[in-house]
Amino acid sequence: RVVVGGGVPRIGPLYGDALREAFAAELMGPLRGLVPRAPLFGHDAAVLGAAALTHTLPLHRPGALR
Template identity: 85%
Template structure:
């Protein structure tokens, strides 16, 4: 439902899901596609580009982007 509302270019499914195996991955993709509106039917859930470290790397990258970490920045 959220993909239908937001119309994303991609959907990333992380955590342990990508390691579960092909059978589960195919079932997940089929169930996901069945819920999408026709213009989005080409979307397929994919694993994070940086694998298991994606969440940690993303959190680390945020430390350089958040105004909280730049002394003197307007809030």
């Protein structure tokens, strides 16, 4: 899946159609079925993803010097 975030998904069908055509033209054959999608969590997707990383990846090793 290819996720295109920010304000891009709100631009409208004219841009969306052009983006899908560009993907189809530039991707390797086996990947041409990929289509850009808006993020599931909308505008907050990047922030929510970054916040989720704090629960899955430690920011430092416990006991290590900071």
